[in-house]
Amino acid sequence: MDRRHFLTQMAQAAAASAVAGTVVGAFVEENKAKQLTLRPPGALDEKEFIKTCIRCGQCVEACKNRENKVIVDGKEIDTLKLAAPGDNAPIGTPFFIARTGPCFMCDDIPCMYACPTGALTPEKCKNDKGEVTIDSAKMGVAVIDPSSCIAFWGLQCTACYRACPEIDKAITIEWKQNKRTGKHAYRIPVVHEEYCTGCGMCEMACVTEKAAIKIFPREVFLGKAGDRYVKGWDIKDQQRVKNASTKTTTKTGRSKLNPVQNLNQGVQWDQ
Numbered sequence: 164m165d166r167r168h169f170l171t172q173m174a175q176a177a178a179a180s181a182v183a184g185t186v187v188g189a190f191v192e193e194n195k196a197k198q199l200t201l202r203p204p205g206a207l208d209e210k211e212f213i214k215t216c217i218r219c220g221q222c223v224e225a226c227k228n229r230e231n232k233v234i235v236d237g238k239e240i241d242t243l244k245l246a247a248p249g250d251n252a253p254i255g256t257p258f259f260i261a262r263t264g265p266c267f268m269c270d271d272i273p274c275m276y277a278c279p280t281g282a283l284t285p286e287k288c289k290n291d292k293g294e295v296t297i298d299s300a301k302m303g304v305a306v307i308d309p310s311s312c313i314a315f316w317g318l319q320c321t322a323c324y325r326a327c328p329e330i331d332k333a334i335t336i337e338w339k340q341n342k343r344t345g346k347h348a349y350r351i352p353v354v355h356e357e358y359c360t361g362c363g364m365c366e367m368a369c370v371t372e373k374a375a376i377k378i379f380p381r382e383v384f385l386g387k388a389g390d391r392y393v394k395g396w397d398i399k400d401q402q403r404v405k406n407a408s409t410k411t412t413t414k415t416g417r418s419k420l421n422p423v424q425n426l427n428q429g430v431q432w433d434q
C-alpha cells in the first residue's frame with residue numbers, strides 16, 4: 164500500500180468512527196431520562212420508569228382504543244405516543260404533548276392497567292383513602308406565565324379554568340380590582356398543585372399563540388420546603404412535624420447566621 168493510499172484509508176476510518184460515535188452518542192442521549200417528558204397516569208418516577216418500561220406500547224394501544232374519544236374538527240385527538248428519534252424523549256417510551264394531545268383522564272385508566280411491568284402502577288394514582296382514581300394522577304403540574312396570560316392584562320378569558328376536569332379544585336378564579344381603571348376586575352386563574360393532575364387540558368384550551376399555561380413534570384417545577392416548617396393553621400401538619408428531623412440539611416451562607424442576624428441583615432442600628 165503506498166503512503167497516499169494508506170493516509171486516505173486512515174482518514175476514511177477516522178470519519179466513519181466519528182459518524183458512528185455521533186450516532187451512538189445521539190442514541191445514548193435520546194435514551195437518557197428526560198426532565199421535561201410528560202408520562203401517562205401512574206408512571207413511576209422518571210429514572211425508575213426508564214428502567215422498568217420495556218417499550219412494548221401496550222399503554223399507547225389502550226389509549227388509542229379508549230372509550231372517551233375526543234374529536235376536534237373531524238379529527239381524533241391522540242394522547243399517548245411512543246417516542247421516535249427527534250421526539251426528545253427516550254426512544255420507544257410513551258409520552259404525551261399537552262398542547263396538542265392532553266390526557267383526557269379516562270375514569271377506567273386503561274393505559275395504566277395495560278402496562279405489564281408496573282412502569283405504570285395504580286400505586287401512583289391513590290387518594291388519601293387508598294382508592295385508585297384518575298383524579299389522584301400526578302402526571303405534571305400546570306404553571307401560568309402571568310406576562311402572557313391575557314387575564315393578567317385585564318381581559319376576560321377563563322378558557323383554562325373552564326377546560327379543567329378538576330374545576331374549582333385544581334384551578335380557581337381569583338377576583339382582583341383593576342387599579343388602573345378603578346372600575347373593572349381582573350379574573351385571574353390560580354392553580355392549586357395538590358389537586359392538579361397535569362392532564363394538560365388547560366394547556367390545550369389556552370387561547371394565546373403559545374400557551375400561557377403549561378404542564379411541567381412535578382419534580383422539575385415544584386420546590387420542597389422541608390419538614391421543619393409548620394402550617395400553624397393546619398392541625399394535621401402539626402402532627403406530621405412531631406417526627407420531623409431537627410437536623411438542618413440546607414447549608415448556605417445564611418445557615419451560618421443566627422436568626423437575629425438573619426432577620427436584620429442590612430439594617431443600620433443606632434449605637
Ligand code: SF4
Pocket residue numbers: 203204225226227229242243265266267268269272273274275
Ligand atoms: S387516561 Fe389519559 S393517557 Fe390514559 S388512556 Fe385515557 S387519555 Fe390516554
Ligand code: SF4
Pocket residue numbers: 215216217218219220221222223255256257277278279280281282283
Ligand atoms: S405498557 Fe408499560 S412497559 Fe409497555 S410501553 Fe407502556 S409504560 Fe412501557
Ligand code: SF4
Pocket residue numbers: 304305326327328329330333334354358359360361362363364365366378
Ligand atoms: S393540568 Fe390544567 S386542566 Fe389538568 S387538572 Fe391541572 S389545572 Fe386542571
